Amino acid sequence: MDYTNHEKSNFIVKSAVAHLWFESIHPYDDGNGRIGRAITNYILSKDGGLDNRCYSISSAINQDRQGYYDALENAQRLKNSLNITEWVIWHTQSIAHSITFSIGNIQNVIVKTKFFDKINTVKLNEKQLKVINKLLDVSEGQFEGGLTNKKYRGLTKTSAVTASRHLKDMLDKGVIREIAGFSGRSSKYELNLN
Numbered sequence: 001m002d003y004t005n006h007e008k009s010n011f012i013v014k015s016a017v018a019h020l021w022f023e024s025i026h027p028y029d030d031g032n033g034r035i036g037r038a039i040t041n042y043i044l045s046k047d048g049g050l051d052n053r054c055y056s057i058s059s060a061i062n063q064d065r066q067g068y069y070d071a072l073e074n075a076q077r078l079k080n081s082l083n084i085t086e087w088v089i090w091h092t093q094s095i096a097h098s099i100t101f102s103i104g105n106i107q108n109v110i111v112k113t114k115f116f117d118k119i120n121t122v123k124l125n126e127k128q129l130k131v132i133n134k135l136l137d138v139s140e141g142q143f144e145g146g147l148t149n150k151k152y153r154g155l156t157k158t159s160a161v162t163a164s165r166h167l168k169d170m171l172d173k174g175v176i177r178e179i180a181g182f183s184g185r186s187s188k189y190e191l192n193l194n
Helices: 011-025 032-046 057-063 065-077 085-118 126-136 149-156 160-172
Strands: 176-178 189-191
Touching: 011 032, 011 065, 011 085, 032 057, 057 065, 057 085, 065 085, 085 126, 126 149, 126 160, 126 189, 149 160, 160 176, 160 189
Parallel strands: none
Antiparallel strands: 176 189
């Protein structure tokens, strides 16, 4: 491919090829992966104008480490044919996943910021704030089905009585609300995002 005319439009392909070549040469005993990712980030930034603060190729590779090694190994096996289409596809999809993941993180930060702006005058203790942060961190999935006294105790290492008192305090202050259909000992709560 002639990169002189198509360099800007094929910057993702160029980053995939550069990463593959560097990893195939494997010039150092240690650090080749980090340098290969840095080369990828450099090309994406320089040629494509993608700010690497908005995505992380390292995160994308860590989320599919086995897929990375399989795609890399398959591309390296095809030295004679030079057909690296599968590698380029994997690399491109990884960049797309990385950007999607980063957008999700940004959206999560916005939700957290808006929520804490809303409750900035509410006095809460350190344990309550810890639980709120965990509830807002939707990526962990720790509170699927709602916050319960048991989950609160597990996270804050408090007694059942203290957990009940903390939960009631947050409920009274409008920080959390009861999930309909669950009351008494089986009470479940969610953040009051409205």
